[in-house]
Amino acid sequence: MRGYFASSIGVACATVLALSAPLPAAAAGGPGVHRPPATRPVTGATVPGSTQSFPLVPLNPDRAAGTAPEMGLAPQSVRSFSLVGVVWDDPATELHGHVQIRTRASGADRWSAWQDVETHNHGHGPDPASDEGSSSRMRGSTAPLWVGDSDGVEVRVRAEADQVGGTRTPTLPDGLRVELVDPGAEPGQGALAPSSQADPVQRSDEDLPYGGTGADAIASAVEAGLASLNASMNASMFPAPSDETTNEADVDQAGEVRGGPSAAAKPFAAPRPRIVTRGGWGADESLRESGFVYTGSVKAAFVHHTASGNNYTCAQAPSVIRGIYRYHVVSSGWRDIGYNFLIDKCGNIYEGRAGGVDKPVMGAHTLGFNTNTTGIAVLGSFTSTAPSAAAVNSVAALTAWKLGLTGIDPRGTTYLTSGGGNLYPKGANVRLNVISGHRDGFATECPGKLLYGKLGSIRTAAARLQGR
Numbered sequence: 001m002r003g004y005f006a007s008s009i010g011v012a013c014a015t016v017l018a019l020s021a022p023l024p025a026a027a028a029g030g031p032g033v034h035r036p037p038a039t040r041p042v043t044g045a046t047v048p049g050s051t052q053s054f055p056l057v058p059l060n061p062d063r064a065a066g067t068a069p070e071m072g073l074a075p076q077s078v079r080s081f082s083l084v085g086v087v088w089d090d091p092a093t094e095l096h097g098h099v100q101i102r103t104r105a106s107g108a109d110r111w112s113a114w115q116d117v118e119t120h121n122h123g124h125g126p127d128p129a130s131d132e133g134s135s136s137r138m139r140g141s142t143a144p145l146w147v148g149d150s151d152g153v154e155v156r157v158r159a160e161a162d163q164v165g166g167t168r169t170p171t172l173p174d175g176l177r178v179e180l181v182d183p184g185a186e187p188g189q190g191a192l193a194p195s196s197q198a199d200p201v202q203r204s205d206e207d208l209p210y211g212g213t214g215a216d217a218i219a220s221a222v223e224a225g226l227a228s229l230n231a232s233m234n235a236s237m238f239p240a241p242s243d244e245t246t247n248e249a250d251v252d253q254a255g256e257v258r259g260g261p262s263a264a265a266k267p268f269a270a271p272r273p274r275i276v277t278r279g280g281w282g283a284d285e286s287l288r289e290s291g292f293v294y295t296g297s298v299k300a301a302f303v304h305h306t307a308s309g310n311n312y313t314c315a316q317a318p319s320v321i322r323g324i325y326r327y328h329v330v331s332s333g334w335r336d337i338g339y340n341f342l343i344d345k346c347g348n349i350y351e352g353r354a355g356g357v358d359k360p361v362m363g364a365h366t367l368g369f370n371t372n373t374t375g376i377a378v379l380g381s382f383t384s385t386a387p388s389a390a391a392v393n394s395v396a397a398l399t400a401w402k403l404g405l406t407g408i409d410p411r412g413t414t415y416l417t418s419g420g421g422n423l424y425p426k427g428a429n430v431r432l433n434v435i436s437g438h439r440d441g442f443a444t445e446c447p448g449k450l451l452y453g454k455l456g457s458i459r460t461a462a463a464r465l466q467g468r
Helices: 003-007 213-223 227-237 263-268 314-331 389-404 455-465
Strands: 033-035 050-055 070-088 097-105 115-117 145-159 177-182 300-305 341-343 349-351 373-378 413-417 429-433 435-437
Touching: 050 070, 050 314, 070 097, 070 115, 070 314, 115 145, 145 177, 145 314, 177 314, 300 389, 314 349, 341 389, 349 389, 373 389, 389 455, 429 435, 435 455
Parallel strands: 300 373, 300 435, 341 373
Antiparallel strands: 033 050, 050 177, 070 145, 070 177, 097 115, 097 145, 341 349, 413 429
């Protein structure tokens, strides 16, 4: 990691989270279902997006016995969309097969090449035993794929045969549908200007999605080395909501939500990196469920990739995040975007799930280990493409600050209780690195081998940022 980490300046970015209306029910199924924009858009934030949903139909209805089934969607001209994924009825069912999509750019005549969609997405999402995970709105889903502004789509899904010696018959889940997500227009004010700078903690207030004396005061305080003032102002700018719900189990006998910044963390507090708030990337707060759910404290961070492809610009990153947000909530049935934080290829850090960036907000990112952890997703796919240095640096800066709130050494290990998964049974007490990859808690390719290979240097850099 680059040596300038040790002298980085922390600049805070905060906004007031808008209280939201209850999540609207999904539209009934049927050909070409249009899931409308939210009924209560956030004033001055962004033009709400929408979701088109099309059922997939058999492509080989007269197939011979034993032939793998295929389903799909013939080429369709549709309303504009930028992100696409496939969902199905039962979230407990995995799609064992291959999903390919090709699209037509808006206003163009030629179609793209076929693109593979990541189907092994089961390990992302809420724990099955949680209220979120047991909701009747939950669906199975592939990873989303960012395709840019498009007005045509074609889909094909083919079941894969079982491995040699296996007994599973090639099948596809019931209720397969393709979801076409329009993320909506860019925020009218407060959008993040694209940047190629490698280290977001060194940027000035001019780049923030808002201005004001609060940001100026924190920047000055960090420059003077007053990390305790930084932490104090973070807490005051992201108060726990008093009129929205938390789980009773997450409130101690004094009636306070556990897991806030602790006094013990101060000796190893890292500068807070600049974080683009939900208002900054244009989150439509009427989509998500209104309550927040907190866990005890953040003991570990899981690093992910979104598997949504690398064909986006940094100026498009807020749109990508709005698309993922809508896909997670409207298409997959989650209460909010699954990740606690997201990072783009230019190193910009974004607030994910609502509830306060310095709070122990329960996400839906690592099946079985969403309790007492935070989920950080880098936008892109890193199985065969290396993550940018800027993104890796920002993972280190973010984990240093977030783990430093409770005095946790990024180079250490911790014990987490499994909520159930394909690596560890429910109730198992599992020792994991404080900074782990998704694959450490669930059998998956995520976060891609080339990002996973950077975790060692990320731990070292994060510890250095904490002054260890």
